[in-house]
Amino acid sequence: MPELPEVETIRHQLKTKLLLQKLVKIEILDPRFTKKISFKGALSIEGEKLLDIKRKGKYLLFIFEKKGLLWHFGLTGGLILLNHCLIQPPHKFLRLLLRFENEILGYFDIRKFGKIKTFDLPHFPEEIEKLGEDALEIKQEKFSSILKRSSKPIKSLLLDQTKIAGLGNIYVDEALFRAGIHPLRKASSLSDEEVAKLYHTIKMLLKKAIELRGSSIKDYLDAFGQKGKFQEEHLVYGKKGQKCRFCGQPLQYLKLNQRGTTFCQTCQS
Template identity: 40%
Template sequence: MPELPEVETIKKYLERKIVKQKIQDIKIFDRKGFKGEKNKVIGTKILKIKRKGKFLIFILNNSYNLLFHLKMTGQILFFNFLRNSEINKATKVIFVLNNGYLIFNDVRRFGWVKVVAEKNLKEEIKNLGIDALNLTFDDLKEILSKTKRPIKLVLMDQRRIAGIGNIYANEALFLAKINPLKPANSLKNEEIKELLEAIKIVLKKAINYGGSSISSYVKPDKRKGKYQEKFLVYRREGEKCKNCKTVIEKIKLGGRSTFYCKNCQK
């Protein structure tokens, strides 16, 4: 699933390829995936690419933005030339640029791209919490003190902290040796500090590895990320903990699969 590291990887790739390029045309294959007027975008130049949490934002030169959310299976691909074989039933939108083709695919059709006037962008993402990479100790302490919900649910709550999804919540909690069920407001200062460090280490390392290619995530050139090879607990139920050899458990929490080591994460 595209979480912060995957969206950041896509952002970095696209910065090298499509900034300063002109959008010549937009071909829409799935109306559900394209919100707003495409005429506001055709003929504009892409000035800048930003990321907030799991959102990807193209800043255009006419005070409009393109706001993407990839949800679970969204893919953004970029090719200088378009092969017919690249168009399939998951293809939602193709942006025709002067130097190539930006393809937005999404098998499960939850993802979307929206044309937003720059002045309305804040309103669009007003519910988004602090980006996980900018989180400070004081921020995290404040957020956790306000609820007794299980810590994992709070880490994944985009209104509190933006960018962490199921993979990296599981991985960060393991690294910090904290049980995912532990009430958020019961964490001691030392644990909060460990958790903050773990979040940053896991996210930055995942970015360095180009994200995690499970499900359908790939980089815009279709190459896979490599962080899935580094997972310590995610999808490792029944396998041995890399610290202590205890068998990794899988439970459901808030309807999501949760993986942890009973021995290491008290």
């Protein structure tokens, strides 16, 4: 699933090409998909100018003149500027085309778990209202307060989008490893020093991942149809059984809340 760095990469790239363009037409290529997500009302946005593209957590929000369009990519969704794409995604996975004045934006989704819906401005949809503070924007004091009040395992807490929005399996595993914190530790057990280290590690990690246009593990492509490069920086994610970069011991693997978790038993305490 695209996480904060991947969605932020797409947001930034789309803004460079689509901002202030009129949405001329929406073409539905997969009626069964759009019927499932009740997309029909989105056609009312045709003719409106795109004023802004915002992000919170893993959600994108297209802000038009009167309405907004909410995107969540699910496991395998994404938006590609087809005019600028060197490697075209397989047409059978394209579900929608949004034709702007000078650009064609395609929504592709292999497993069709994505979510798209319209909302009336100036209010944001309930999906956004339920989110916690964005992981890229949250202040250290608020971050510390959330951790100190929770008895959940630290990994479970960081994945809870109602507490901190945008983090997923990739960046939580990577952040906890780099901060030397075991994923099963109770969040409230972390010392002030550990909380501060984890906070700054998450910020650094997200910024670096955005700089490298996210992690392409399986299906993720950026808005220009290119793979990200941050997977080349992964130290633990997807590396169970391999030697720890720091101590040389085999990386361990467990399931936590049905999510695979890779960590080092020696380096993370």
